[in-house]
Amino acid sequence: xxxxxxxxxxxxxxxxxxxxxxxxxxxxxxxxxxxxxxxxxxxxxxxxxxxxxxxxxxxxxxxxxxxxxxxxxxxxxxxxxxxxxxxxxxxxxxxxxxxxxxxxxxxxxxxxxxxxxxxxxxxxxxxxxxxxxxxxxxxxxxxxxxxxxxxxxxxxxxxxxxxxxxxxxxxxxxxxxxxxxxxxxxxxxxxxxxxxxxxxxxxxxxxxxxxxxxxxxxxxxxxxxxxxxxxxxxxxxxxxxxxxxxxxxxxxxxxxxxxxxxxxxxxxxxxxxxxxxxxxxxxxxxxxxxxxxxxxxxxxxxxxxxxxxxxxxxxxxxxxxxxxxxxxxxx
Amino acid sequence: xxxxxxxxxxxxxxxxxxxxxxxxxxxxxxxxxxxxxxxxxxxxxxxxxxxxxxxxxxxxxxxxxxxxxxxxxxxxxxxxxxxxxxxxxxxxxxxxxxxxxxxxxxxxxxxxxxxxxxxxxxxxxxxxxxxxxxxxxxxxxxxxxxxxxxxxxxxxxxxxxxxxxxxxxxxxxxxxxxxxxxxxxxxxxxxxxxxxxxxxxxxxxxxxxxxxxxxxxxxxxxxxx
Ligand SMILES: Nc1nc2c(ncn2[C@@H]2O[C@H](COP(=O)(O)OP(=O)(O)OP(=O)(O)O)[C@@H](O)[C@H]2O)c(=O)[nH]1
Ligand SMILES: [Mg+2]
Numbered sequence: 001x002x003x004x005x006x007x008x009x010x011x012x013x014x015x016x017x018x019x020x021x022x023x024x025x026x027x028x029x030x031x032x033x034x035x036x037x038x039x040x041x042x043x044x045x046x047x048x049x050x051x052x053x054x055x056x057x058x059x060x061x062x063x064x065x066x067x068x069x070x071x072x073x074x075x076x077x078x079x080x081x082x083x084x085x086x087x088x089x090x091x092x093x094x095x096x097x098x099x100x101x102x103x104x105x106x107x108x109x110x111x112x113x114x115x116x117x118x119x120x121x122x123x124x125x126x127x128x129x130x131x132x133x134x135x136x137x138x139x140x141x142x143x144x145x146x147x148x149x150x151x152x153x154x155x156x157x158x159x160x161x162x163x164x165x166x167x168x169x170x171x172x173x174x175x176x177x178x179x180x181x182x183x184x185x186x187x188x189x190x191x192x193x194x195x196x197x198x199x200x201x202x203x204x205x206x207x208x209x210x211x212x213x214x215x216x217x218x219x220x221x222x223x224x225x226x227x228x229x230x231x232x233x234x235x236x237x238x239x240x241x242x243x244x245x246x247x248x249x250x251x252x253x254x255x256x257x258x259x260x261x262x263x264x265x266x267x268x269x270x271x272x273x274x275x276x277x278x279x280x281x282x283x284x285x286x287x288x289x290x291x292x293x294x295x296x297x298x299x300x301x302x303x304x305x306x307x308x309x310x311x312x313x314x315x316x317x318x319x320x321x322x323x324x325x326x327x328x329x330x331x
Numbered sequence: 332x333x334x335x336x337x338x339x340x341x342x343x344x345x346x347x348x349x350x351x352x353x354x355x356x357x358x359x360x361x362x363x364x365x366x367x368x369x370x371x372x373x374x375x376x377x378x379x380x381x382x383x384x385x386x387x388x389x390x391x392x393x394x395x396x397x398x399x400x401x402x403x404x405x406x407x408x409x410x411x412x413x414x415x416x417x418x419x420x421x422x423x424x425x426x427x428x429x430x431x432x433x434x435x436x437x438x439x440x441x442x443x444x445x446x447x448x449x450x451x452x453x454x455x456x457x458x459x460x461x462x463x464x465x466x467x468x469x470x471x472x473x474x475x476x477x478x479x480x481x482x483x484x485x486x487x488x489x490x491x492x493x494x495x496x497x498x499x500x501x502x503x504x505x506x507x508x509x510x511x512x513x514x515x516x517x518x519x520x521x522x523x524x525x526x527x528x529x530x531x532x533x534x535x536x537x538x539x540x541x542x543x544x545x546x547x548x549x550x551x552x553x554x555x556x
Contacts, residue, residue, distance in 0.1 A: 159369075194402045228403050232372025241371060284390075287375050 053083045060086055063093045078257045079307060081250050088168030094256040097173070097180040160240040164248060185259070190236055201235045202227050203326075204319040205264060212268055212309065216275050223283045230290040234267050246299040254303070261311055269306035273297060335379050335388040339499055339533055340410050341492070342440075344432050345417035346425040347396030350451040353482035354417065355393045358492060363483045370395040372403045380489065382496045389492060408439035412533045413446070413495040418466075420450040420479065421458040426466065433473060445498040447476035449491055454481040499533065 059066050059074065067074050082090045092098055161181065165174040182188040189197025205227055210217045220226070233241040239251045254262040270293050271278065278286055343351040347369055356364045359376045374393040379386055392411070394404035408414070416432045418425040429448055436446055448470045450461060463479060470477030476494055480487035 193399060195399060199402065228372060228406065229375065232400075232403060236371050241368070284375075284377055291375075 053085065056083050056086050056090075060089060060093075063090065067093075075257060078253050079303070082253045084249070087249065087253070088173070091165075091168065091252070091256050092173060092177060095177055095180040095184065097176040100176040100179050160237040164240045164252065185255075198232070198235055200320060200323050201263075202231070203323040204316055205231060205235075205267060207319050207322070208264055208268060208311065208315075209271065213271060213275065216271060216278060219279055220286065223281075223286055225283060225286050225290075229287055231267055234270075235263065238263055239266060243294045244299065247294070247297065247302055250299050250303050251306075261316060262306065264311060264316070265306040265309045266302060268309050269302055270297065272309070273301065273305055333379055333386075333388075335386040337385060337500070337503070337533065338388045338390065339412045339496055341389055341391045341413040341415065341495065342407055342411040342436075343391060343393045343415050343417060344404070344408075344436065345396055345415075345449075346419070346422075346428050346432075349396065349417045349419040349422070349425050350482045351396065351415075351417050352393050354415070354449070354451060354480060354488055354491075355391055357482040357485050357488045358391075361485065363485070369397060370400075372400060373407055378492075380493060380496060382493055382500055385500060387496050387500070389496065405435075405439055408436060409441075411440050411444060412499050414440060414444055415447055415449050415491060415495065416475075417449045417451050418461070419452050420461045420466075421452055421455050423460045426450075426461045429469070430473075433475070443502065445476075445495050445502070447478060447491060447495050448473075450477075450479040451482060453479040453486060454483045503533070 056077070059077065063074075078090075078094075162174060162178060165177050169177070186197065189195075189200075206217075209220075209227075238255055240248055243251075251262060251266055270290070274289060274293060277289060281289065343355060345351055352367050352370055352374060353364060355374070355376045356362065356367070359378050370393060372395055375391070376393065377388060377390045379388045381387070392407045394400070394407060414436045416429055416436065418429050420426075433446065436444060448466065450463070450466050452458075466479075467477045476498065478487050478491050478494060480491055482488060
């Protein structure tokens, strides 16, 4: 399997590790999240957190090599969550975003900033105070956060994700991350007119739902709830819109390491975790639940459930061809 | 679920940042939500209002104004019985675009959709860039309703919805008269009630007159023509 390349649908796809296996796979010196959270007194948790961060520090000394030599171990560690203090660094490594600077040593970002006006500047300045309106960094109109957010958005428009990135890195690095996301993670398709990528995601998601939870799929269909009503935000922002911070960053750890598949898994997990209630509900209540689930679900349970949902290698690709075929022959 | 006589589906359309989501929040929660973020895709809200002695349930789709979401939002026009085209009275561009949104509504929605132009942010008096008069003339020329609102103060918000609902009710009642005159169902509701999709914009509720007219039909079902 590839060691350095950025994950595609096909990339790091052996998803046979469920959560329980996950624990056993974890080397004893690497306590799993669940273990770290065990009751053992504050002091215990503090020490074990420190140890966890230390292990990550060791990994980070040469993360590229660690990634090559201990691919699976790194994957497991990432699934347990990257320590917050190292997140910015690890994310940039996973996305290999800084490659951009070696490709454009003359300071691409600074140059773009000097461009007098970005095409969609009007949209952007309207957007700016409305992205992460509640986060301290961004609350003041020309506070620290907003100015740098504005600068990144000027070069590339992608609000919520940019906001998240800026919490972990400076604007130039965030810019490089955005470039990597648009390019290697193919997110550009989410911003082209007509949202071609979003449309494809909806199709793939609906087929996955049908395969994984046929009864729920039928129930939602009977209640006229379709994915565009509740999943647009999930796909467009990769769970950075309206999700608790902890959920957001855990999903992003995995997304950057493994690619788009985790987005489908989390989406299916959100439905799975609430299916008993969903079955009893009709249109409005279902919509309400799915819109608010963001705030009620716990990060650990969600990530765990998501990882227990298997999407075998190649399935997303298959669904993609199916989608393309359907589009070629309009019905 | 609360009883109601009719169920109408509405859409909120118009440029980004004109205040569509704030209008919806104002209607449903009676408050102004500060620091809202732009809508991604669509949002949904519902409320029962009283219109000429009838309880009317509104199911409202608040669409994203940003151009790039057009492909997602387009599909929500289809079932709507009422449309609110919102512009910002402090921003002339959003007013000029009204005509484009109207064209969208006319091509994508059912033929008899009831439309109102809504000039929002009426509280920002000293920043006004579109006069009440010109907007109301424009609405008249295009044969749509018109009102100004402030999502901030709540002024005009409920009126907008009531006004559109009233118009739809009138259309239905005109239809009922035809029934009484023995014209029958056919042609009557065509357009107004579209049985082909459950997204249909008008449903009769449990206490509906329409149901009384055809007692064999189960209550609250979508009426077919
Ligand atoms: N003063 C004033 N400000 C308003 C009013 N309504 C909305 N706003 C502000 O206008 C901005 C945009 O409001 P939204 O409701 O999010 O706009 P929208 O039309 O839903 O935008 P999209 O979702 O992008 O299509 C926000 O910053 C609101 O605070 C109003 O009546 N008065
Ligand atoms: Mg909105």
